[in-house]
Amino acid sequence: MRYIHSLIMFSLVLLPQLLLAGGGWPQPKHGGYFKLAEWWIISDQHYTDSGHIDPNVTTGIFNTTLYAEYGFTNRFTGILNIPLFSRTYHNNLISGTTGEVLAPGSALNSVGDADLGLKYGLIVNKPVVLSATLFLGLPLGEDNGGIAGSLQTGDGEFNQMLQLDLGTSFRLGKLNAYANLYGGFNNRSNGYSDELRFGIEGGATFGKDRITAIARLFGVKSLKNGDPDKAANSTSIFANNSEFLSFSPEVAYRLTDRWGVSAGIGTAFSGRIIFANPSYTVGVFVQL
Amino acid sequence: MKRIILPALAFWVVLVFNNCIGDDILDDAVPESVMITNPIDTIGQGDAYQFEARFLNNVGIEENRPVKWTSSAPSLLSIDQNGLANGLTKGVAVITAEVALTGKPSVTDVIQVVIADNTSTNPNDNTRAGKLKATSSYTLTGDFTLEKQGSDLILTLAGNYKASSSLPGLYVYLSNNPNSIANALEIGPVTVFDGAHAYTIGGNIGLNDYAHLLYYCKPFNVKVGEGVFD
Numbered sequence: 001m002r003y004i005h006s007l008i009m010f011s012l013v014l015l016p017q018l019l020l021a022g023g024g025w026p027q028p029k030h031g032g033y034f035k036l037a038e039w040w041i042i043s044d045q046h047y048t049d050s051g052h053i054d055p056n057v058t059t060g061i062f063n064t065t066l067y068a069e070y071g072f073t074n075r076f077t078g079i080l081n082i083p084l085f086s087r088t089y090h091n092n093l094i095s096g097t098t099g100e101v102l103a104p105g106s107a108l109n110s111v112g113d114a115d116l117g118l119k120y121g122l123i124v125n126k127p128v129v130l131s132a133t134l135f136l137g138l139p140l141g142e143d144n145g146g147i148a149g150s151l152q153t154g155d156g157e158f159n160q161m162l163q164l165d166l167g168t169s170f171r172l173g174k175l176n177a178y179a180n181l182y183g184g185f186n187n188r189s190n191g192y193s194d195e196l197r198f199g200i201e202g203g204a205t206f207g208k209d210r211i212t213a214i215a216r217l218f219g220v221k222s223l224k225n226g227d228p229d230k231a232a233n234s235t236s237i238f239a240n241n242s243e244f245l246s247f248s249p250e251v252a253y254r255l256t257d258r259w260g261v262s263a264g265i266g267t268a269f270s271g272r273i274i275f276a277n278p279s280y281t282v283g284v285f286v287q288l
Numbered sequence: 289m290k291r292i293i294l295p296a297l298a299f300w301v302v303l304v305f306n307n308c309i310g311d312d313i314l315d316d317a318v319p320e321s322v323m324i325t326n327p328i329d330t331i332g333q334g335d336a337y338q339f340e341a342r343f344l345n346n347v348g349i350e351e352n353r354p355v356k357w358t359s360s361a362p363s364l365l366s367i368d369q370n371g372l373a374n375g376l377t378k379g380v381a382v383i384t385a386e387v388a389l390t391g392k393p394s395v396t397d398v399i400q401v402v403i404a405d406n407t408s409t410n411p412n413d414n415t416r417a418g419k420l421k422a423t424s425s426y427t428l429t430g431d432f433t434l435e436k437q438g439s440d441l442i443l444t445l446a447g448n449y450k451a452s453s454s455l456p457g458l459y460v461y462l463s464n465n466p467n468s469i470a471n472a473l474e475i476g477p478v479t480v481f482d483g484a485h486a487y488t489i490g491g492n493i494g495l496n497d498y499a500h501l502l503y504y505c506k507p508f509n510v511k512v513g514e515g516v517f518d
Binding site: 038044046048049050052053054055056057058064089090091092093094095096097098100102103105106107148150228239241272273282 | 299300308309310311312313314315316317346347424425426427452453454455456457468469470505506507508509510
């Protein structure tokens, strides 16, 4: 199940913020985008290894995440995504017959796994832009918490991912719109399987350019080349060999020229070894 | 930006710190049952044999309840209310252990006993067999036997055994409640997912002490499948 968690965490937490911020476009020199967001999922079912949905004890994960992009130059942008506070828990399991606690719940609070990235604009200031980003996944979270050691706020592995983003902006009637296509290879360590990650995102701005509606499809494909013993060591979204195809719409509203708020939801069309409930996110962002 | 930050901070506090551990309710009810735990095939004419029975309540936990013992042919095989039987005349009799329930029909277990020259047990009586079946979307299949060897029980999975290796924390249990591992005997984590293998279960556990073999995902707290004894 470790596969599950890393996939969900990246797709439903990091990528939405990343693409809202830039996609194929690096930040201008000394420009920046900073977002403080809450992301959460409460799950009582999951996709099994055969793609069916089975129940599980209710598990909640709440991440308070700081996401930041800063333009060192017009081509180099630094990226930081860190869950400053991550809380995960399992519910108690209660006998419906006697009311006794059959299995006590537990909770874990810690910092979560962080991602450090450097984006380089390969093609900038053109109708179609292209950038490459190297992400380093820092295992700052806890991978063995709770009573049974099954609660996690991280996967305990250091991964490196190279991602390419191809973006373009255009007019959609009277609306300003954009589209971004991206794909990446995630090299994972510590026995975890490597992954291919891919997605497409489109957005349009309206309401006097205050409201941006975004729709994104995101998928993860495990190469299943990890250590077989790593295949069964967690229940969380940090599981190994997870796969999914998700849809996560989001709306951002600019309160001022710099400040804004956003809200989104993430759902999965299909998956393997991953939670099957929707995730939610709300955040406040500022753009320099 | 106070109009943004303060409401956002309040929202965060409410959201994060209201996420306390809740309760999931498990339907763990099972029918009450009584089982004769030391069945025998043949009682010798003139021999005595002490039967024993165990009552399990509606969550599969053993309770001490009065057992009513009866023989279908008291002239061949008598039995008193303590379960002590005496072989009187050659023939065949059926022994019934019955426990009365409040407001419900009583529960019973029956065995057939032959009264012959000598008391004997079937050599196969120290072995139970069954088949695994998945109760989830994960793979679990295969035949198994549970055999008494001295003070140990040997659980042997046959060559046709297969289990999913994708589950976190898959464990195997002996239990009297197919829906719960509460009060079950944990045999250990599953480390073999294909082919024949065996577990040795110490502690002088009785061959008939448990009615189900459970495969259970501990972290998820869900049953993956069970073994049903023939």
